[in-house]
Each structure stands twice: as C-alpha cells, then as structure tokens.
Amino acid sequence: MARPDYPLADLPALRCIGVASALGAPGPGPEAGPERLRFLGMAAAPRRSGRECTWETTLAAPAAALPADRWPALGQLCQDLADRVEAAAGNGLPLILGGDHSTAVGTWRGIGRHLAARGLPAPGLLWIDAHLDAHTPENSRTGNPHGMPLAALFGLGAVEFLAVPGPLLDPERVVVLGVRSWEDEELNLLQRLGVRVYFMEEITRRGQPAVFAEALARVAAQGPFGISLDLDALDPLEAPGVSTPAPGGIKAADLRLAMAGLARNPLLVGVEIAEYHPGQDVADRTGRLAIDLVEALCQPPAAELQDWEGRHGATNYAPLPVVLARGQGSWLWDTAGRPYLDLMSAYSAVSFGHGHPRLVATLAAQASRLAVTSRAYFSDRLPLFLRRLTQLTGYDRALPVNTGLEAVETALKAARKWGHKVKSIPEGRAEIIACAGNFHGRSITIVGLSTEAQYQDGFGPFPPGLLTVPYGDAAALEAAITPNTAAFLVEPVQGEGGIILPPPGYLATCAAICRRHNVLLIADEVQTGLGRTGRLLACEHEGVRPDGVILGKALGGGLLPVSAFLADEEVMQVFTPGDHGSTFGGNALAAAVGLEALELLVDEDLVRHSADLGQHLLARLQALRSPAIRAVRGIGLFAGIDLEPRYTDAREFCEALLEKGVLSKDTHHTVVRLAPPLTISREELDRGLDAVAEVADDLGRRLPRAA
Ligand code: PMP
Numbered sequence: 001m002a003r004p005d006y007p008l009a010d011l012p013a014l015r016c017i018g019v020a021s022a023l024g025a026p027g028p029g030p031e032a033g034p035e036r037l038r039f040l041g042m043a044a045a046p047r048r049s050g051r052e053c054t055w056e057t058t059l060a061a062p063a064a065a066l067p068a069d070r071w072p073a074l075g076q077l078c079q080d081l082a083d084r085v086e087a088a089a090g091n092g093l094p095l096i097l098g099g100d101h102s103t104a105v106g107t108w109r110g111i112g113r114h115l116a117a118r119g120l121p122a123p124g125l126l127w128i129d130a131h132l133d134a135h136t137p138e139n140s141r142t143g144n145p146h147g148m149p150l151a152a153l154f155g156l157g158a159v160e161f162l163a164v165p166g167p168l169l170d171p172e173r174v175v176v177l178g179v180r181s182w183e184d185e186e187l188n189l190l191q192r193l194g195v196r197v198y199f200m201e202e203i204t205r206r207g208q209p210a211v212f213a214e215a216l217a218r219v220a221a222q223g224p225f226g227i228s229l230d231l232d233a234l235d236p237l238e239a240p241g242v243s244t245p246a247p248g249g250i251k252a253a254d255l256r257l258a259m260a261g262l263a264r265n266p267l268l269v270g271v272e273i274a275e276y277h278p279g280q281d282v283a284d285r286t287g288r289l290a291i292d293l294v295e296a297l298c299q300p301p302a303a304e305l306q307d308w309e310g311r312h313g314a315t316n317y318a319p320l321p322v323v324l325a326r327g328q329g330s331w332l333w334d335t336a337g338r339p340y341l342d343l344m345s346a347y348s349a350v351s352f353g354h355g356h357p358r359l360v361a362t363l364a365a366q367a368s369r370l371a372v373t374s375r376a377y378f379s380d381r382l383p384l385f386l387r388r389l390t391q392l393t394g395y396d397r398a399l400p401v402n403t404g405l406e407a408v409e410t411a412l413k414a415a416r417k418w419g420h421k422v423k424s425i426p427e428g429r430a431e432i433i434a435c436a437g438n439f440h441g442r443s444i445t446i447v448g449l450s451t452e453a454q455y456q457d458g459f460g461p462f463p464p465g466l467l468t469v470p471y472g473d474a475a476a477l478e479a480a481i482t483p484n485t486a487a488f489l490v491e492p493v494q495g496e497g498g499i500i501l502p503p504p505g506y507l508a509t510c511a512a513i514c515r516r517h518n519v520l521l522i523a524d525e526v527q528t529g530l531g532r533t534g535r536l537l538a539c540e541h542e543g544v545r546p547d548g549v550i551l552g553k554a555l556g557g558g559l560l561p562v563s564a565f566l567a568d569e570e571v572m573q574v575f576t577p578g579d580h581g582s583t584f585g586g587n588a589l590a591a592a593v594g595l596e597a598l599e600l601l602v603d604e605d606l607v608r609h610s611a612d613l614g615q616h617l618l619a620r621l622q623a624l625r626s627p628a629i630r631a632v633r634g635i636g637l638f639a640g641i642d643l644e645p646r647y648t649d650a651r652e653f654c655e656a657l658l659e660k661g662v663l664s665k666d667t668h669h670t671v672v673r674l675a676p677p678l679t680i681s682r683e684e685l686d687r688g689l690d691a692v693a694e695v696a697d698d699l700g701r702r703l704p705r706a707a
Helices: 030-039 044-048 067-089 101-116 149-153 184-193 200-206 208-220 252-259 285-297 302-312 357-369 382-393 404-421 474-480 506-516 538-542 588-603 606-622 650-659 682-700
Strands: 014-020 053-060 093-098 124-128 174-179 196-199 225-230 268-274 324-328 331-334 339-342 397-401 431-435 466-469 485-490 520-524 548-551 563-567 629-634 639-643 665-667 671-674
Touching: 014 030, 014 067, 030 053, 030 093, 030 285, 044 053, 044 285, 053 067, 067 093, 067 101, 067 268, 093 101, 101 149, 101 225, 101 268, 124 208, 149 174, 149 184, 174 200, 174 208, 184 196, 196 200, 196 208, 200 208, 208 225, 208 252, 252 285, 268 285, 339 682, 357 588, 382 397, 382 548, 382 563, 382 588, 397 404, 397 588, 404 431, 404 485, 404 520, 404 548, 404 563, 466 474, 474 506, 485 506, 506 520, 506 538, 588 606, 606 629, 606 639, 606 682, 639 650, 650 665, 650 671, 650 682, 671 682
Parallel strands: 014 053, 014 093, 093 268, 124 174, 124 225, 174 196, 225 268, 431 466, 431 485, 485 520, 520 548
Antiparallel strands: 324 331, 331 339, 397 563, 548 563, 629 639, 639 671, 665 671
C-alpha cells in the first residue's frame, strides 16, 4: 500500500491573478500576456509538483481613449489589483501575471496591506529587470508609466500611484538585479534611497549564484519578501517576447536555478511576472520560459524527488543518488546546478551527447509537423529513414520498432519463422542458441535466454526452444547446433555482462559454423552498434556480416526509443502484412530523429572519433596501477574496469566517481562501465579519467578485505 504523501497541502496554493493591461506600456501588446500564459498552461506548472494552483481572475484594464486618460485608468486598475492581491494573499501565494510592469504598484501595495494586517513589515523585494523603473512623470523621457513603478513603491511619482493605499517599501530591503539600461536620474534616486542595484556586469563578473544568494539574503533578512520579474531581465535571444528588449541579460537556466524551490520558502509572500508581450514572442518561447520559472519556484528539493520516486514508483531500479535536471553535450547538471561529466551516456543511448542541437531541432520540428499516425498509412519520413539505414548498414530491409527488446523479439520471431518456413524445421520445433552472460532485454522470452539467475527468478515458465552456450567458445556452439537450430544470437561484445570481449576470431568462426549448418547468425548490436566500438557495427572488426543485426539505443539520438531489426530479403520476407507490428514502431517522429542521428554519425565522423579516442581511453585505463583493479577491457569508447572485490565493489567505485562529478555505472557488482558520448572531446575524457585514477588510487590504498 502506498504510504501517505508529503503534506504538500500545508504549503499555500498559488493564486494566479492576470492583469490584462498595457496602460503603462509604449503601445498595445502586453495586455494579451496573461491570457496567453493561461492558455499555455501556467496554472498547471505548480501542479506538476503537487502544488495547488488556481487561476483567480484576469483583471481587464479600464478603457483609456486618449493617452491623457491612461493615468486615472491605471490608478483605478492598481487599486483593484491591490484589493485582489490582498485577498489572494490571505488564501495562498499570489502569482500576478502582467501586463506591463506599471501595475506592480497595485501588487506590492496589496501584499503590504496583507502583511500590515498581521503586524508584519512591508515586504522585501527582489526586482529583476533590465531597467531601473525608477522614473517619475517629471523626469521620464518617454512618459510611459511602466518605467516608474519602483519609484512609486517608495512613495515618489504620479498621484494616481500614490493614491493606492498600502505601505511603502523599505529601500534597504529592495534589490534590483540584471540592470543594463537606465538613466542617471533613476540611478541617483535609488542610490540615494539605499537600494542595492546589481548591474548585469556585476552578475557576469561574480557569477549568478553568488549575486543571487547575496540579494536574497538582503531582501529576506528581516522577514517576508516578494519577487517582481520583468521578463526583459532575461536575454532577449532567449526571451524575445517583451516590449523593451535590452541586449545581454540573465540566462534563463541561471534564473531557473536561482528560483528553484523558492516557493517553499515560507517568507515568500508574492511573485509577479510582468511585461510579457505575446505579439513580440517567437513560438511562445518567452511565455514558456515564464511558465518554466514558475515550475522551478515550486520545485521540490532533490531528496524529496528521490523519495517520491521511491514511494510512487516500482522499486525495480536502485539509482545512484543524483537527481539530474539538465544535459548538454557530455555534461549533465543536477537540480542544484552541479555539473557531472557523463561517462555512461544512458547505456550508450546518448552517443551524440545530450541535447545535440541538430537532433533537438529535428525532434521539435517534426513533433509539431507530424509525429504518430501508426503504420496504417505511409508517412513521408519512414521511407527516408529505412532507405538510409539499409544503405549505411548494407542490408536489404529494416523493420523499425521502439525499444531494444522489441527489436530482439522481432529478430527471434524472424528467425523462428525463417526456420520453419525456409529451413523447413518442423513447425513449433525451432531452436535459438544464445550465449551465457548475455543481455538482450527483459521480456519473458528474452529472460528465458538469460543465464543470470535474478533475471529469471520467479518469471517462468519460459518458452521452449531456447538454450545457451558459453560465450567465446565456438566449439560449444557447434556442438549445440541441431537440425532444428534456427539462429545463434550473440553480442559482439557483452555489455551488461561486464564489457566482455570474446577471444579474437570468435565471431568469424561462429559465422563460418552458422553458414555450415544453415543457422542464422544474429548480432545484437543494440549497445555495440553505430560506432560505439570504433566501427559502424562491432561485427566489422572481424569482417563478419551477420544474417541479421539488431540496433537500438543510439539510433534514437538519445531522445526517443528507436530500434530496428535488419536483414536481407531471404529472412525479412517471412513477414507478411499482419504478422508482426507495433503502434509506435517507425512513427514519423522516430524516423525523423533516427535519420538525423545517422546523418550526424556520418557528418561528425563519430565512428572514427570513437576508434581514435577509444585507443586513448584503453591506454589510460591500462596505465592505471591500483590493487583495486584486476583487469581493464575495452574497444572503442566502450570500456570496463574490473575491480578486485577485496578492495571495493563497482557500486562503491561509481559512488566515489559521482562525488567527483563523474557519472558511470556498475554492472555485475565488480565492473565499472565507461561508455561516454561518442561526441566527447579528448579534454573532457581526460578529465573523467583523472577522476577514475584518483578513485582507483584512493580505494587501492585501503587494507584489503579477506577474500
Ligand atoms: N540488447 C542489448 C545488447 C542491450 O544492451 C540492451 C539494453 N541494455 C537491450 C538489448 C535491450 O534494450 P531495451 O532496454 O531498449 O529494451
């Protein structure tokens, strides 16, 4: 039975209040902001983290026929907003969504009144903005009220603003962050009042985390605080949807990090996001960023996320203790922004690195054009993918599916049907031979082929006709073949088995044996294929061309599950319409991404890179001198460090690497697997290997345990 959930209900719900106003802006546009944010799913962002969120209202700006009318209208709107915000603050955490920034006067007066009624001081305020917003009507060059709210919050400026009831802010507890466009009179005013201004230059020089922490400490030092974010604080290259963009600016990822979890801080009393101008936006990018920032605000801490996974998920994995939130190239970042070098690449699925721009662009463009239609119809992507895949690998045909195990199942079905229909094995008698120590996936048939007790334990009965022979022993294969043998299924290098390389010549001998006995040789290249071992297919190292090849993992570019079974006409023709299929297999999105992944492999010469860098990887591993290591093995960018159990185990080794900011994964208790993205640079790899050497040194220095 699931245990009770966290008392998330104890955290205040978010109360969204839209302010559909451009009264303070140079022109129309921002008034459409709140409803666009609502349409894009703003209220769902907190709910994703289990935080209640409601859309309370969207206030419409009173009509102002002439520019001169806008002041009274704005004054009225701010008063209404202050009332709304005060009420919402009594019943949750107000999230005010502009509209132009001038209505901040209403927001923070309303929050101030809510606090005052409870005997609390006016809120501290983190004002994140490209501009200083501290003009008054007397010194403003444009006369636009959206350049004036901060001055008004200190009691300076238009009577319409000053008439909004509520406490003034304490300048000592207000900071302005991200500024890069201002006029002297504004700066003079804020400096005279004692407001701390962090210009963009200072943020760049000192780094965002240090500046943000300092700013937060100042605004929250004496009690409640709020955040007012003008979206033009962000770099307009990332957030173009604003009225007055200013070049440069805070990076969205940095701001996201700074915001992470702040809505759990009991001192946070209000958040405002202003100046969204959907008409200037590109593909809703800025709106989505705003939503992403709100999601970050509500983000649970890493330990809680781990705990949720542990409570709400099946516990069929034991992940290393790191919660990853972002990836780029060879690097991953945890929720606190700590970087990790990825030497595992999702069991080789991320061969092209994380978020490769070409793959992400292909995914996004194709997802919005056409994604899934099923194979009830043709799509304009699958033919291109199949053509390129068969051309590159030299097989007649490919059958596209999703995951690796599906492709293995497909291969086994093809082999059995070929055995019965072509080789004339009596119906229902076809046998498949695999190798001890194999890993081909987790379906019942496939674990039926496994020799790992845990993979089978409790999952039987298994289909008949499955047997295994020792890996690396060609004579054992030949001895096991009977007239009913349809296929021999083999990994050119056993990955999950511990990066086990068979003896030289093994595959070639197996190929000859299979040919002699009319048995299909099927290579599972789910992990070894597409350049991992320094050749397009690992079988090429021995000049072997199997009768069938299984690809997966990297074929999906690290973005989607895309796998395939490849074979020539004689085998593949056993499938006729209706024999076999998969709703998502070969969908247009998967085909587009798979195709781009293949093109990338060629364009970036990754197979050669893997071969070259792989030699360096193996040489450096072989040079390690530590009693904690009993063997190293590898080919291409695929290596295993076999540990001496008297010193350590692979889990402990991987946890020590994690501490040093390097991600790897244990397999079979004693082997640490290294399979970095094929796009990794030599410098990055060396950094990771330095950490490996340090860990091996540390662990090798302890006293050995009894054997
Ligand atoms: N074959 C091999 C050689 C594998 O390494 C794996 C996965 N590690 C699979 C098949 C199964 O792939 P999937 O997890 O996508 O089903």
